[in-house]
Amino acid sequence: VGRLVVVGGGLAATRVIEEYRRLDGSGPVVVVAAEPHLPYDRPPLSKSVLRGEHDAVPLREEWSSLGVEFRLGRRTTALHPDRRSVLLDDGEELSYEALVIATGATPRTLPGLAGDGVHVIRTLDDALALRRDLVEHGRLTVVGGGFIGCEAAASARSTGATVTLVETLPTPLARVLGTRVGAEVAAEHERAGVELRCGTAVVEARVRDGRRELLLSDGSTVDATVVLVGLGVVPDTGWLEGSGVAVDDGVLCDDVGRTSVPSVWAAGDIARWQNPRTGERARVEHWTSAADQGRAIARDLVGQGKPLDEVPYFWSDQYERKWQMLGRPEPDDEVTLVSVGPAGKGLVAVYGRDGRVTGVVGAAAPRWVMRMRSLLSEGGSYDDALALARS
């Protein structure tokens, strides 16, 4: 490969380059990264960074040995496959022989809710801004009980802040894990003193007596001095319009990360890779997938590509317990809860459909979750998975 250009300076980008160099990929590597920082790890942002334990956690100690040229604070605005180049927001046209798109995703916002004190968490700067407001005001309202919302609520509570979490569905995490496991998550937050307002939606933001508040669909109101909007992310593919790169809720990729345009690959939260067994395409917003996909593309770049067939894995830290998820559980799957570990403090939820296991979720149960991996990759039976959870 001549010049390798990687767009995006996050996890997938980092792993592409590390693996490419490890496999003796030579030639210049240029990274175009919208943020002003060298690559750092995102999961701590809603956990230890928000709790004030440290600032950024770099993804690498040093970059000089990898021979990478960074264009920090620069964004691509167009792709011209005919000229094999990308256009940058400062007017530079950068040519490539191979291009990897690893631009992550962008948080959704809530229409009508903007201005001071309204936050999302995607970048380090986002997390630091929210942390400053938390320290100053000692209170937080989280809109959206997904993983980021739940983690931020837990982190804010552990700094002593007053926390309210608003979620449209009956429990937090119901959209991903269903309401049975969601109820377990809810109980944990309530024990920690988070005020949960579930089954109600934000109608509007308004100012009363000089304070911003949210009016909810159940008629109640909640203080909105400091708000975190945790309503998920969307892939930002606008700059690829007209380039010929096929896009449908993310950049469409085959099972080694190739897009519809020659010499262009995509990885991480922006990409919808094909599963080599089922043929389905999915955009998986998990840390491990971004890393695996980055490495898989590097292998393809040096002529050693092979389809990526990993069981999706995700974790989330809330309070004392680590939640882990393997596979692709659906909220309306059949689910069985099993208490595990010393004093039954761990929890395993086995998800299934049509007699097959689809996923497993555990809290403080790493051994029980991880032992399901091969069963999940083979599409094993639900009964076998249950027996394994109980053993």
Ligand code: FAD
């Ligand atoms: P990113 O890490 O988002 O990197 C993409 C980069 O590209 C960004 O810096 C972006 O600014 C830049 N960019 C965007 N557009 C352009 C452009 N046009 N030109 C140049 N640069 C551009 N996953 C887990 O499995 N467990 C967790 O506990 C967990 N916690 C998380 C907590 C938070 C707060 C967040 C935000 C995510 C968390 N994740 C977690 C998800 C995980 O971090 C992501 O899946 C992973 O970071 C995706 O990596 P990526 O390289 O695809 O994108």
